[in-house]
Structure formats: C-alpha cells, structure tokens
Amino acid sequence: MSKYKLAFTHTYRDRLGKLRHYFRGPGQVRAIALPGKWKSPEFMQAYGALLAGMPLPAAGPGRPAARRKARAILAGSTIEAVNQYLASDKYRELARSTQAERRRYLVKFGETYSLMPLDRHTPKMLAANLEGMAPNVARFRITTLRALFEWASHTSRGLCSGNPAAALEKPAEDSEAFHTWSDEQIRQWWEFYLLGTLPRAVFDLYIHTGQRGSDIIKLGWHSYRRNGTVLHIPKQEKTGKEVFIPVGAMLKQTLDLIERPEPTADMLHPPFLRGPRGRPYARTQLTNQFREWRKAAGLPDECVPHGLRRATVRMMLEEGMNPAGIAAITGQSLELVYYYAEDYEREGAAMGAGAGLSRRLRAINES
Numbered sequence: 001m002s003k004y005k006l007a008f009t010h011t012y013r014d015r016l017g018k019l020r021h022y023f024r025g026p027g028q029v030r031a032i033a034l035p036g037k038w039k040s041p042e043f044m045q046a047y048g049a050l051l052a053g054m055p056l057p058a059a060g061p062g063r064p065a066a067r068r069k070a071r072a073i074l075a076g077s078t079i080e081a082v083n084q085y086l087a088s089d090k091y092r093e094l095a096r097s098t099q100a101e102r103r104r105y106l107v108k109f110g111e112t113y114s115l116m117p118l119d120r121h122t123p124k125m126l127a128a129n130l131e132g133m134a135p136n137v138a139r140f141r142i143t144t145l146r147a148l149f150e151w152a153s154h155t156s157r158g159l160c161s162g163n164p165a166a167a168l169e170k171p172a173e174d175s176e177a178f179h180t181w182s183d184e185q186i187r188q189w190w191e192f193y194l195l196g197t198l199p200r201a202v203f204d205l206y207i208h209t210g211q212r213g214s215d216i217i218k219l220g221w222h223s224y225r226r227n228g229t230v231l232h233i234p235k236q237e238k239t240g241k242e243v244f245i246p247v248g249a250m251l252k253q254t255l256d257l258i259e260r261p262e263p264t265a266d267m268l269h270p271p272f273l274r275g276p277r278g279r280p281y282a283r284t285q286l287t288n289q290f291r292e293w294r295k296a297a298g299l300p301d302e303c304v305p306h307g308l309r310r311a312t313v314r315m316m317l318e319e320g321m322n323p324a325g326i327a328a329i330t331g332q333s334l335e336l337v338y339y340y341a342e343d344y345e346r347e348g349a350a351m352g353a354g355a356g357l358s359r360r361l362r363a364i365n366e367s
Helices: 041-051 064-075 079-087 096-113 123-128 137-154 181-194 198-209 249-256 282-296 305-318 323-330 332-343 344-367
Strands: 007-012 019-023 230-231 243-246
Touching: 019 041, 079 096, 079 123, 079 181, 096 137, 181 198, 198 249, 198 282, 243 323, 282 305, 305 323, 305 332, 323 332
Parallel strands: none
Antiparallel strands: 007 019, 230 243
C-alpha cells in the first residue's frame, strides 16, 4: 500500500488479515467502505465520487450521464490541476533542476489527492501533511504548493478560488541541513587524490569556484575570459545569474593538467569534466560518482558536494572578503551569504579583515 495518505480515508486490517479502506468526510457520521485494492481504478472512482458528494457509481459500464459527471470531477480535480501546471509555461520557466525537484513532489501530491477537487484543499489539511518533516523539506513543499495554487487560482483558469498554501507558515531554515567541509576534510581529499586525477579535478572545481554541480559540469575551455584568469558562467542553471570566477594558481594547475579534446559536431564546447566514455557528466551522474570517490577516501557520509559550496563561502568570509564580492563569485544572494556565515570562524575573519584594512591604509599613507 502507498505511504501517501488520501484525505478522509482510514485503513485497518481485519481479523483475517485483509486490509479494509473507509471514507468519512467532514461532518459524516458513518464511514463508507471503499471497494477494491488501495488506489486501484475501482477504488479511485468511488473515492472521487464521494469527494464530489455524489453517490457511488453503479457497477458495470458507465452511462453517458455518469461519464459526463466523471469528466466534470476530473476537470476540477487535484490530479488534473497538477498535470496542467506541469505542462504550463510558468512551470517551464523554472530551472531544469527545480523543475525535476518540483515534478517529483507534485506527481506524488497529485496521486495522493487524485480526484479530490482542488478547491477542497484547506490550509489545515495541507499543514497536516507537512507534520514531522525536516524544516528544509517542509519549506520546499510549501514553496511548491504556493506556486501550484497561485497558478491554478488565476482568473483565466479558475481551477480553484484561492491559494490555501499562502497561509502556511514556513519553518526556519535548518542551518545544519548540509555539512560544511572542514579544512581537515579538504586536506584528506587532496592527500588521497593527487593532481592529474579526475576526482581531484572535480573536487578542485567545486572548492575553488563555489558553484553548484549543475554549473560545474558546463565549465570548459570556452569559459575562460581575460587570458585564462577568469571563468565565466553567462547564466547559472538555477538562478539565471551571470558570474565571474577568478582562476587562482592552484585551480589553474589543476585545469592545465586536463586533456583538451577536439571539438566535435555534437560537442562543440567540450567541458573540463567528462565521464569514462568521454561524454559530459549529467548532474546526478556526477553526484553518484562523487559519492563513490568519497567512500574510497574514507570521508564520512555527511561530506557531500553542496557542503563544498558552503566551505568555499566559509573560507572567503574567514579571509575577510566582502560579502558582496563573495555573492558575485557564487551567484548567491547577500542574504544567503550571511546565512552561510553561521559556519565561519569569526576571529579568523576579523584578523583577515584587519590585515586587509592595514594594507589599504598603508597604501594610502605611502601614495
């Protein structure tokens, strides 16, 4: 049986071990047995009819009137609204990674509530389905639901009369959702994977650029600007921002050791990172490969690629860098940079900022 609960249903196992499913809507005194197996076509037809306040459809082939009613139920149902939203221009405007994340959740949401009219959803009902979830998961789902209902409630569509998700309160972000790599863990990777190896190149691109995996896999020789001193990303996958990343001596050493292939008709701009067959990495493929490399290096499970992004911000803050400059490199908002600042060592940052101020004042005095 699916772990996703349908609204107003409850299930129990009788003395013979058989699962029995019942429906009891708001104000309904007596529960009504639902036929068939959980979420079978027969089950969902009866469930949808009860949600719409209709009598249970009779067994056998449907009559034209019954089919018209079924179409009317589907037209205003949760599953139909989800399907329309996923095919909409509004959804396609999102970054591909965001599309994939939202699609996974909305498909489950649509399957869960299926034929329930979209307009029947209430803030209380939506909030109940978020109980016990990790704060960052709940925040993502609230954001996704708000987008769905906002789109559906537009007067040109009329799929629902309002946005019940707008009344949901987002929990505070969990600052420990992703582990920030320590200096010791960074050093351990470098000691295990030497210069010239693919794991070292992947790691160095993450830690030196502070970018997401979706942007790392697109970097290549075509990304160089200013005689190879800057890497340029015209448009980040998730934020759409343009970023410029200085290429330091260590990163340049790593990139110079990567063999540059000849462009082909289907790969005009070869990326730095390519898989075993010479093809560009997909983001999930690189993440899975990184997991295997991390295990081999003896690092804990908490050391994931996104934690390197946090480590990059941490180290720049500790060196006294301007948060606006950090945001220009990583493509993050200033708010997110300050959020990541919870991980940095304030005394070290103060020393770095003080040294920078001293250099600036000395230059003024000597000019």
